[in-house]
Amino acid sequence: MTTRILRIDSSARRDGSVSRDLARSIVERFAAAGEIVVTHRDLAETLPAVTEEWIGANFTPADSRDDAQRELLALSDSLVAELEAADVLVIGLPIYNFSVPASLKLWIDLVARAGRTFRYTEYGPKGLLEGKRAIVAVASGGTEVGSDFDFATGYLRHILGFIGISDVVFVKADRLMIDAEASLKAAATEVATLDLAA
Numbered sequence: 025m026t027t028r029i030l031r032i033d034s035s036a037r038r039d040g041s042v043s044r045d046l047a048r049s050i051v052e053r054f055a056a057a058g059e060i061v062v063t064h065r066d067l068a069e070t071l072p073a074v075t076e077e078w079i080g081a082n083f084t085p086a087d088s089r090d091d092a093q094r095e096l097l098a099l100s101d102s103l104v105a106e107l108e109a110a111d112v113l114v115i116g117l118p119i120y121n122f123s124v125p126a127s128l129k130l131w132i133d134l135v136a137r138a139g140r141t142f143r144y145t146e147y148g149p150k151g152l153l154e155g156k157r158a159i160v161a162v163a164s165g166g167t168e169v170g171s172d173f174d175f176a177t178g179y180l181r182h183i184l185g186f187i188g189i190s191d192v193v194f195v196k197a198d199r200l201m202i203d204a205e206a207s208l209k210a211a212a213t214e215v216a217t218l219d220l221a222a
Contacts, residue, residue, distance in 0.1 A: 026059045030110035034067045034128040035118045035163075042197050042208070043116035046161030049215045050114050050195065057220050063106050067127035072099070074133045082137060100134040107135055112157050113189065115180070119164035119198075123175045132183055141187040151188025157222065158184050158192045161211075165201040169194065191222065 031051055035041040054060050072078075081093035082100075089097070107113070118125060124132075135141055142151050160180060167174050181192050195218070197211035 026061055027054055028109055028111045029054060029060055029062045029114055030106050030112070031062055031064045031114045031116075032067065032128075032131065033064070033116040034125045034131070035116055036068055036125065036127070037118075038068060041116070041118065042163035042200060042211075043118045043161050046163065046195055046197060046211055046215065047114050047116035049212070050159055050161060050218065053215060053218060054112070054220060063110070065103070065106060065131075067125070067131055071127065071130040071134060073130060100137065103131065103135050104137065104140050107141065107153060107156075107187075110156060112159065113184075115158060115160045117160050117162045117176060117180060119162065119167045119169075119174065119176045122167055122173050124180060128180075136183065136187060149186060151186055151190075153188035154190075156189050156191070158189050159218065160192065160194045162194055162196040162198060163200060164196075164198040166199055169196040169198045193218070193222075 029051060031047055033044050035043050078096050081096045084093055141153055142149050162169055169177055177194055184192050195211055195214045197207045200207050
């Protein structure tokens with residue numbers, strides 16, 4: 025059985041990025057265990073911000089959108105289609121200023137769409153991307169993952185759950201500026217012992 029992986033890198037650094045290296049190692053573990061198909065979305069290639077026109081197009085019923093509105097939503101539609109097609113998300117998450125990179129927030133804004141990836145019900149919002157899992161490769165210079173000033177991992181776990189992805193695992197190389205050797209060794213052990221069948 026082929027595992028379809030969507031790899032998302034959000035580090036601004038293409039060289040020397042720990043989150044990219046960890047994400048690559050996670051994908052390689054899947055490749056060693058069986059057949060995979062990988063779609064790679066590199067968010068260092070800047071995504072556009074949501075605008076008033078985009079919001080108007082998004083909330084126009086699909087069968088009533090004009091050509092300009094469909095063009096405005098085309099990239100978002102592609103990003104959502106990548107999510108829908110994936111069995112596993114592998115997300116490289118560097119912590120910037122205690123939170124997620126702006127590039128990742130732009131991606132979130134383009135994929136969290138009412139009627140596509142979540143919907144509102146009488147019991148509250150319901151994610152529409154159930155049955156998938158996410159493995160997040162986290163890197164930080166000084167922020168301890170799970171601490172009171174880590175505003176990145178809790179937010180990402182929440183937003184993934186909001187769109188229906190509740191099976192979320194974090195592989196962390198945190199506090200790299202304090203003890204890089206120990207942090208990288210611990211992260212490598214986490215990658216090596218990941219339960220790929222979960």
